[in-house]
Amino acid sequence: MRTFIAIELNETIKEELGAIQAELQKACADVKWVAPENIHLTLKFLGETDEKRLPDIGSALKKAVEGSAPFLLRPSGIGAFLDLQYPRIIWAGIDKGADEAARLNAAIESSFEMIGFEREKRDFHAHITIGRVVCGKHPRRLKTSIENIKYRPEIPLKVNKIALFQSRLTQAGAAYSHLLDQPLP
Secondary structure, eight states, rough: EEEEEEOOOHHHHHHHHHHHHHHHTTTTTEEEEOGGGGOOEEEEEEEOOGGGHHHHHHHHHHHHHHTTTOOEEEEEEEEEEEEEEEEEEEEEEEESHHHHHHHHHHHHHHHHHHHTTTOSSSOOOHHHHHHHHOOOSSHHHHHHHHOOOOOSSSSSSOEEEEEEEEEEEEETTTEEEEEEEOOOO
């Protein structure tokens, strides 16, 4: 089974990001949008994982959050990786809680390396993926649309746990199943 570790978002933030996706869709770019109910902040993608490893994963998650505390997380702004000229991933940035998310990611990387998962080679940048560009159709319109969106929720999300999810790829898109929660002490 394919698994990943993430911070779940509340319904308000998911709805706000869904509305932003609807606005960006007007650019008519070829983008595969993340279903609003699936939007989350990924801390680590584990990939194919044997179900027998779930107890070890639970223990590694518990170890990873030692010394962490609940924190506030607030999305802010819409952007793109590689950049707005050549977007591949469209994301919502994080202006509050990005350092805490990065520390969690680093602790998860260390804890999971000890049980045989490879470290991510790329640097961690806290973001929420909302779409993946399929091809470069209408790049100027997409760029302009992204630049014109102002997004910063009034109320930040209180992060008091992280979660392990299973991801199943279907013709309709990814379907996520919640496997376990790990509260932040």
